[in-house]
Amino acid sequence: MKIGAFGEVMLRLTPPEYFLLEQTDQLRMAFTGTGVNLLSNLDRFGQTTQLMTKLPDNRLGEAAAANLRKLGIALNYTGFSGDHLGSYFAELGYGARPTQVTYQNRRNSAFSLSQAADYSLEEFVTEMDLIHICGISLSLTETTAETAQKLAEIAHTAGKAVCFDFNFRPSLNDAPGQREIMKERYLAILPYADIVFGTVRDLVELLDYDTKPTDKTSETLLIQRFIKEYQLTWFVGTERQYDGQQHHLRGKLYTAEVFITSESYPLQILDRIGAGDAYAAGILLGFAEDWSLEYTVKFATANAVLAHTIAGDVPLTTKKTVEHFLTAPHVDLLR
């Protein structure tokens, strides 16, 4: 399947060996973002991908492009303008100490300052079978929100599948009145979506759907009400649990009729960031290859479990490595 994503590329700067920023002057540079993570993983899964974005028109943009090519991402729809890339520092957690992400200026990046007119939206939609839009675009600037909205409309009209990822970050939306603006934007884009990644919290806290459900049954009912309201194919997400010593993960997929969930896997965490994108990549692979719902959720969850064991945001798994984990989890050495 041909999968195109519209989204921000970020510069990730990571100190080595679990150091805090005060402990080292060495940083590892990587280029990430929801679209990057997803497409790179889907490329390794054998899909054809394109990223529609803007990179800075300077040496940093050139370096970003080289690194994205290395990740297997085609850049036919990627332009160069401005001088800035949103960036973040990732101080990796260990045990009881959480990973700390510190963002630096995302609203003046080449992407954030880009406008719908800067992109070939129709051509992009024509070439692709599925379009992925990340909710971050709704939060960044008015122009990225407009572009996302237009892209969803064009794709939906053209009969292409549209996948929308809520990805609602309070930290990007804490200005007064901002939640109301965000709610409007989310409500405007949802009618054009087919697959939605989100949580029940997004429905309750952002979209004001009732009060928080108190049990699994009412949670399922609420989500299925949402699915029907927007005529979604799938509503998808993960659930993390913590038993005081160990984190666990399970995958979830809702249609208007059924609720599928995977078993719960214990997590050993090398790098916490990007696991959600790995889950999404697995789901879209199942969609692209028309797998059973059960196997789709199982595969996607396993992919997310493995993503926790890989450094960086980008889930560098393949079908082979995910399948190996599902069939022979006890093997710890391959040669």
Add this chain to the structure above:
Amino acid sequence: MKIGAFGEVMLRLTPPEYFLLEQTDQLRMAFTGTGVNLLSNLDRFGQTTQLMTKLPDNRLGEAAAANLRKLGIALNYTGFSGDHLGSYFAELGYGARPTQVTYQNRRNSAFSLSQAADYSLEEFVTEMDLIHICGISLSLTETTAETAQKLAEIAHTAGKAVCFDFNFRPSLNDAPGQREIMKERYLAILPYADIVFGTVRDLVELLDYDTKPTDKTSETLLIQRFIKEYQLTWFVGTERQYDGQQHHLRGKLYTAEVFITSESYPLQILDRIGAGDAYAAGILLGFAEDWSLEYTVKFATANAVLAHTIAGDVPLTTKKTVEHFLTAPHVDLLR
């Protein structure tokens, strides 16, 4: 509160990535010591601190001073003389393999060769509210023991709180007759102390208090007898347990009347060294801010748990990170 410490600065040399010394030619240089660890943590906790010590009068001393400043340590009472700094190699353990510390010559360092007359003891005491003295000073040389003793007397006389950390290391005191000398020195300084960090083993094995208590009740009685004998405010320590797979830590605080203990936390250990100093910093913060005994012990223990997850000796925690761990231990990603 203004907190001053008298103690040795050491050069720590650590191979990266859990390597043994034969496996790499790369070492990470850091500057540590009980006083350094404690004051740096207290500075991050919002206290005002000063370190009274000696650094070498050469390029190494200049580098040490720059690194101590980076750690937030004021050096108004720190002088420069000689050419040597006590140093140690830390080969970090992993799982079943313990961390191995190898000391190099601590008795000819700028600090070890320093004398009471080299320091402005009165001025230092006048400026500070609480004086911290590490038992290592009693072990290193006759002159550091004398300085520690004088400092305790002056501080006590001036009505300043004196905190004394047993920190008794058999490896520094294995010469014949040395234990007897050490016992005398410890007995001489204790009358001037208000808060003491130690273990029941210190009382039994170094100070010849009875025989080792066989149950918790008799242990508490013995420690409270010691507290009353020296009119201490607090006697404080931690207890480590191992269940065959996992290490656990709990904090303890005794007054003449009560015994407070925290819950027992499982440990995930990135760097074993400095956890005791993190506990001490938490206790002194509770003392400085006049917290309840319960919260003081809880906070100090949480601080020590987090210190195990931070590379290096120095506990780079803040009130915010400790409180976050206490209120939301399940959160493993902050953004």
Add this chain to the structure above:
Amino acid sequence: MKIGAFGEVMLRLTPPEYFLLEQTDQLRMAFTGTGVNLLSNLDRFGQTTQLMTKLPDNRLGEAAAANLRKLGIALNYTGFSGDHLGSYFAELGYGARPTQVTYQNRRNSAFSLSQAADYSLEEFVTEMDLIHICGISLSLTETTAETAQKLAEIAHTAGKAVCFDFNFRPSLNDAPGQREIMKERYLAILPYADIVFGTVRDLVELLDYDTKPTDKTSETLLIQRFIKEYQLTWFVGTERQYDGQQHHLRGKLYTAEVFITSESYPLQILDRIGAGDAYAAGILLGFAEDWSLEYTVKFATANAVLAHTIAGDVPLTTKKTVEHFLTAPHVDLLR
């Protein structure tokens, strides 16, 4: 002397071993800026310094503050706000290949968004003997320009020496009409200056002083006319020459009456950036210690020559190392 600077702190990211950005994912993080470079050097020269600036109010700002403390810079007048620090990538040149600096968003940094009201200008001026203002502040934003202007006025009125560094960068001022705005701002601040760092090109191209002088004598006359116009004590700068294989540097200092120049030194360049700030630090040291003009220029030039041989922007020289170079340039090993 007590020397205070008002200026931007930047994040410098440098690939190791002369690599280009596409060749590595490792970056060295450092915190620099004209004020940082200058004050850190002056601190090592024995002066008392303060930096007035804004750092981000997040983990990056904390890391920046720790690193500035390490450089010997006092931060009593430094505040924390916003989330961004101007940054640049430095791809170090080698031989025929020039060093390439790539800036990322400087106009939305904590510093660029700060206003005069955010600082204690009077208190700062009162505490200091000399105030250093970098022309970059005039270019960044309207508010940083206003703060710089106010600071100059207050300092001048209070009878403190004011040092102004042209530091005019066309790359920060290529918007239409921007040069005219800049000219106005420069003209407004100059009446309050005592020592000015600049070049004849600044006078001709920015301030429209005549045409470019064609020989040394008319250059000197033009500069001395400028000195008299603004009643400057000193006008100071350096001159770089290239003979096809080797770069050379000489220092220059003009008063209303005399023109002093050093001999020309061949350069061996490890890191090209920050050499101008090293020259400035040497000049201010001569000013602070009331040296002869000749020795001031000689020392400052030697300091700049050495700065080329030290990694990073910050000139980590001392009086001892500069004097050693001046008296024993043939010695290549000290022990």
Add this chain to the structure above:
Amino acid sequence: MKIGAFGEVMLRLTPPEYFLLEQTDQLRMAFTGTGVNLLSNLDRFGQTTQLMTKLPDNRLGEAAAANLRKLGIALNYTGFSGDHLGSYFAELGYGARPTQVTYQNRRNSAFSLSQAADYSLEEFVTEMDLIHICGISLSLTETTAETAQKLAEIAHTAGKAVCFDFNFRPSLNDAPGQREIMKERYLAILPYADIVFGTVRDLVELLDYDTKPTDKTSETLLIQRFIKEYQLTWFVGTERQYDGQQHHLRGKLYTAEVFITSESYPLQILDRIGAGDAYAAGILLGFAEDWSLEYTVKFATANAVLAHTIAGDVPLTTKKTVEHFLTAPHVDLLR
């Protein structure tokens, strides 16, 4: 005891910090191989060792020799020829993600192209008390198989103990007809062996011993039948178990009469490779020092457990560190 091994030296290339090959351009170079791992460990255990092998006759061979000397391996019987060393990339696993070994051309290495006539077999046997032969030599090339066979015969005839390690790797033997050739070669060398390292799977799948045993008793019977058939002293191996979250290891040793097994130890795995060689080294030490069977198996298993916590193939343990683990497993800091 004087222990000599005949075997391949390999170049191991390992990315740092659990990175995959696409994630870094940094590799750690090490020199390993069954013989290298075993002898280096035995040298640290106080035995005298020699490695009989071939290294390339170029700078790589010189570097290999220097590194082997560092590991304590004597090279009196090691020659230099050709230009190649078999190599492998080790992408270290983490949690659910297994370690991935990727071999590069082992059959054209200096060792693989060597012939019996290139070595001083008789002299080697005369000097040694025990000869170790790795089954890899039977798989690599016809000439290494011949040399291994001759060496076993000469050693057996000379009354020296012969230790043979099955080490059968399907990945080196997947050509059609290759398993039959391998079976012949293994059957030819076994009559000359005294101690054999292997698994019941080797007997069943390679040597066609019955069908796979279904319980421990029939497994023991099958192995003891094999022992008697070849008049072996010991048949030795380990057993790995996985409970869904944790890997465990136990050691096993069979004689014609008894079956000894250690307790099962949980594993914390820093580097999975080389643990089997650590077990073998422990067994050979027990043999060399004539320990009880029980302590031999216990020590060897503990050695293998510790080997999992040490980076690289080579088990850098000593008697002291193994004994410390056996007597004080709760101690996680030594100073």
Add this chain to the structure above:
Amino acid sequence: MKIGAFGEVMLRLTPPEYFLLEQTDQLRMAFTGTGVNLLSNLDRFGQTTQLMTKLPDNRLGEAAAANLRKLGIALNYTGFSGDHLGSYFAELGYGARPTQVTYQNRRNSAFSLSQAADYSLEEFVTEMDLIHICGISLSLTETTAETAQKLAEIAHTAGKAVCFDFNFRPSLNDAPGQREIMKERYLAILPYADIVFGTVRDLVELLDYDTKPTDKTSETLLIQRFIKEYQLTWFVGTERQYDGQQHHLRGKLYTAEVFITSESYPLQILDRIGAGDAYAAGILLGFAEDWSLEYTVKFATANAVLAHTIAGDVPLTTKKTVEHFLTAPHVDLLR
């Protein structure tokens, strides 16, 4: 222009900081080869490129492909087979100490074992405008020589430009009789070439053209005789000189009628390897863009001079950086 190359990809392993192999266990991994270097540079010069080669069908091949994509190389004609990549160690020289290259097994690589039938030669030729063939292919194996020969014939017949690089390495051809075989192969391919990279030494020592010319005039005559004999468009090369302290480089281009040479540039050498490929890339760019012969040689030589100042084999220059060097060689800082 569309430029396709047929050639070997190699794994280059480089110790950092000018270390020798015995001095470090750290290596930098890169993927190089004449085709890689040339095409990557031409891609940065704005040309469209394709590499026809074979990579190993394992994790190393995957990593190689990712890195080649990063270098801007399209891999539509690149296949995966076997398990091996030819590799070399590069110990970088410094001053009087030459760079030492140590090759490891190039004749059993995926490329060396590939056959003409493994490639889509016709399709490749049809898509491209110019085909580059490296003489190394004639030296490696019979099958790579055959493929090179066929490719040259097909391209020539199809009217595409054929560029052939002598690249004759005695070290790959020291077997007895091998020079005769090589001479035959070179003679067979030359009739199909249009542009040839080589030296007069190649003509004399490999092709037995007369004796070595003693002056520039006779050298030019000999080369022009060769050009006419094979109806070449251009014969191209460089000339290195050493004056006892400094290396110099000049470029040369011969047609049947004229001899063009650039000025001689002094070299500052960071990485000696790949400079010849940079010269070739510059020449092909001039050919593709139909520049004057003079500017083509000047640009190509400047490109080679800059390639000496860039780490690694691959010349990461652009038109902009080369032109900047030609117009403003005195500028050592760009911002």
Add this chain to the structure above:
Amino acid sequence: MKIGAFGEVMLRLTPPEYFLLEQTDQLRMAFTGTGVNLLSNLDRFGQTTQLMTKLPDNRLGEAAAANLRKLGIALNYTGFSGDHLGSYFAELGYGARPTQVTYQNRRNSAFSLSQAADYSLEEFVTEMDLIHICGISLSLTETTAETAQKLAEIAHTAGKAVCFDFNFRPSLNDAPGQREIMKERYLAILPYADIVFGTVRDLVELLDYDTKPTDKTSETLLIQRFIKEYQLTWFVGTERQYDGQQHHLRGKLYTAEVFITSESYPLQILDRIGAGDAYAAGILLGFAEDWSLEYTVKFATANAVLAHTIAGDVPLTTKKTVEHFLTAPHVDLLR
């Protein structure tokens, strides 16, 4: 020839990439010393060597021993005691900035505290053909001076060649009265020496030979008077010159009758330390292989020139690399 050295092993700690100690927390660990440098080089030149010294009896000593084995140094006469190794920090210079060595406590090392009775002096002398003694031993402690003296006497009496290296360091001898003690010790050992490394300054300033000679002829006469007085075979040294931009080196060798000097070589300096030991190693090789005086000096000087281009103290040259430099200095790439 069998060459044995008695001398100190030091721990060298070097920041990477020309950083100062304040600029990095990374250090490269190496083990050096005059004896180490000399013997390691001589081992690579094909001689048989032994080092008589003491290493600490802890993990540092074990690491030192492993690294010395890697350098090709046999340790049959090396013991383990104490806990300390003399160490130094080497901040590498660049261009105008000299290399700065900072020593840490050399007088309490295992070596410095060792006594003659700790070594098997007679056995050592019996096994060796030539004994090398470094003057540093005379400076460190009374006991190392005694051991050196005894060793010289025993070796001389046994008819073995004795090589003594002045290596007089004012920095180790600045205590009052110390120069007089040193003079006595040097005068006591010289009668047992055959080859002496030194300078005319040693004779004048330490041994009070006349006044400093004003021309080459009187310098030669003074040195030859010294040679005759002590019946030396050779007096050997180097001469460094600096022309304002470039350092140069020439070698010198005096017998009672002749004075041999090499040509003067320009130096390109990667690592300044250890060049003198490289010269000494070359001289001893010429002695061992009975070369002509001219070639001995030429080879030794070339060896010292190359040592400047190799990182670290230890001259990792071979006969092949030195001869290559002498015969083909223009070749900068070997493959």
